[in-house]
Amino acid sequence: MKRYSLLFVFLATFLLKANSQNAKIEQFEKNLFEVKDLIFADTLYPRFTLQDRMSFYKVPSVSIAVIENGKIVWAKAYGYADTEKKTLANQNTIYQVASISKSLTGFSIMQLVQSNRLSLDVDIRQYLKSWQFPENDLSKGQSITLKNLLSHTAGLSTRGFMGYKSSEIIPTINQVLNGEKPANNEAVKSIFQPGTQYQYSGGGYTIIQKILLDNIDKDYNKLMQKMLLQPLQMNNSRYAVRLPKDISNYALAYDANMKPVEGKYYAYPDYAAGGLWSTATDIAKFVIAVQNSFVKGTTLLDKKYAKQMLTPVLEDYALGFGIQEKGGEKYFWHEGECYGFRSLYYGSLTEGNGVVILTNAYPENGRPFVYEVLNSIAVTYGWKDFYNPTKKKLFTVTNDNLNKYVGEYKSENPPISINITNQNGTLYLTARRPEPMYPISQHTFFIPSSPNDAIIFSSSKNDGVLDKIEIQQQGKVIIRGLKQK
Numbered sequence: 001m002k003r004y005s006l007l008f009v010f011l012a013t014f015l016l017k018a019n020s021q022n023a024k025i026e027q028f029e030k031n032l033f034e035v036k037d038l039i040f041a042d043t044l045y046p047r048f049t050l051q052d053r054m055s056f057y058k059v060p061s062v063s064i065a066v067i068e069n070g071k072i073v074w075a076k077a078y079g080y081a082d083t084e085k086k087t088l089a090n091q092n093t094i095y096q097v098a099s100i101s102k103s104l105t106g107f108s109i110m111q112l113v114q115s116n117r118l119s120l121d122v123d124i125r126q127y128l129k130s131w132q133f134p135e136n137d138l139s140k141g142q143s144i145t146l147k148n149l150l151s152h153t154a155g156l157s158t159r160g161f162m163g164y165k166s167s168e169i170i171p172t173i174n175q176v177l178n179g180e181k182p183a184n185n186e187a188v189k190s191i192f193q194p195g196t197q198y199q200y201s202g203g204g205y206t207i208i209q210k211i212l213l214d215n216i217d218k219d220y221n222k223l224m225q226k227m228l229l230q231p232l233q234m235n236n237s238r239y240a241v242r243l244p245k246d247i248s249n250y251a252l253a254y255d256a257n258m259k260p261v262e263g264k265y266y267a268y269p270d271y272a273a274g275g276l277w278s279t280a281t282d283i284a285k286f287v288i289a290v291q292n293s294f295v296k297g298t299t300l301l302d303k304k305y306a307k308q309m310l311t312p313v314l315e316d317y318a319l320g321f322g323i324q325e326k327g328g329e330k331y332f333w334h335e336g337e338c339y340g341f342r343s344l345y346y347g348s349l350t351e352g353n354g355v356v357i358l359t360n361a362y363p364e365n366g367r368p369f370v371y372e373v374l375n376s377i378a379v380t381y382g383w384k385d386f387y388n389p390t391k392k393k394l395f396t397v398t399n400d401n402l403n404k405y406v407g408e409y410k411s412e413n414p415p416i417s418i419n420i421t422n423q424n425g426t427l428y429l430t431a432r433r434p435e436p437m438y439p440i441s442q443h444t445f446f447i448p449s450s451p452n453d454a455i456i457f458s459s460s461k462n463d464g465v466l467d468k469i470e471i472q473q474q475g476k477v478i479i480r481g482l483k484q485k
Helices: 002-029 050-056 098-114 146-150 173-178 202-215 220-229 280-295 303-309 363-380 399-403
Strands: 038-040 061-068 071-082 276-278 322-326 329-338 341-348 354-359 390-392 407-412 415-423 426-430 434-439 444-447 450-458 468-473 476-483
Touching (some): 002 071, 002 363, 061 280, 061 363, 071 280, 098 220, 098 276, 098 280, 098 329, 146 202, 173 202, 202 220, 280 303, 341 363, 354 363, 390 450, 399 415, 426 444
Antiparallel strands (some): 061 071, 061 354, 322 329, 426 434, 434 444, 444 450, 468 476
16 A cells, blocks of 8 residues: 555656646747847836747747756757658757857867876877978967867967858868868968967867877767767767768758758768757757766766866856856856757756757847747746846936937047937937937936946036036946037
8 A cells, every 4th residue: 555655656746747847848938038138127028939939030940958957857849850841850850059069079078188198288289190280470389289279269260160062072171171172161270379369260179170080089970979979878969971861850951031951951071160960858968967077077077177178268268168157157058050050058057957959040040049048948947147137217208308418518538429319209329329328317318238337417517507428337437528519
């Protein structure tokens, strides 16, 4: 009898959790919203369904996996992997994840550093055997390391790669690095002194790929399968220029008008920078592995190396990962874009939360969409202050009073002319370009591009005539001007 009671408790708990997740999924699917940096109090902003936004942004399909307390709590695909054949996407549909590949590259390099097979601090020229780094005045005599390459501080060119149609010849990695035909990119070269600034470079990650091919394994996919994909049971993930014929469950790439691209997708030989095909569930497994490595260490990566991997070098970019702080929690993240695909993942460092979003949308269409999904998931699952726009409560100023502020104001230090105009009951400030002004008190306004700066009108002679303008940052006057007569 006791045994049946325990089974009943287990089933009841399981169903309760399932119902709770189903409610959250439904809440998310019906409550997407436009992501804004600034919102007005007492203003009702519209909510949309997921299908509404997919239609609005021309997103053929999206695959989503949500992580809570270090576990994948649900994964679901929406829309069509192939719109013409009406092939629905599902959890096992693979997508090109583009630059999300860089995070896996960073993790695998740290594994090799941990096993003393590579060093973050050795000059990469010592590792390059079948390709010579092209020296110029910026690089000569300067050390360039794997740490530089991973953090985009090597000062290198070639931000990204265009990919190749099915009818085009695929270049070798040396041809890509040298910018030689049939490669369609510029040569990878130094454009800044290494270590001096952040300069995003897919070319730098292609040099990492070359180092791995020269020193660890000549088959990149085989190497990554052994080091990362198989241990994490990322069973639907692979690096491939062309997918094998026996793989049919993949999303086609689409252009800005939701038409499939020639050859169904473009090919990318730059595996380390952006050559991974994967699913939202598989990427979520990777996110969880990163979280576990950082919190307690794993058999794949010790805590010491995970912490180093996730420590920003410059511009909030670590070794293959972007780092952001929101609501007192730090998140690691990366987005990806290639022709016909847009992707994004976020994972919290300590709280065990995260989301992976993969689409086969044209990148410019997909970018606002994936961020709407991200922030809607964050709100649904209560990620503290993740979506935290500036909130302003507006004050009502009559049109007659608005007209009192209209005019040209001149500041001597710095020398600048500010024009205030009234357009249909809204003030506009023009210094470089027109911007609407919003009142938060009778004489105090702000503009959307600098919502925390105060624009204050007053009287220079205390006679009630409003002829002075001050712009304040954190209570300090940075511009003071007088109205011209």
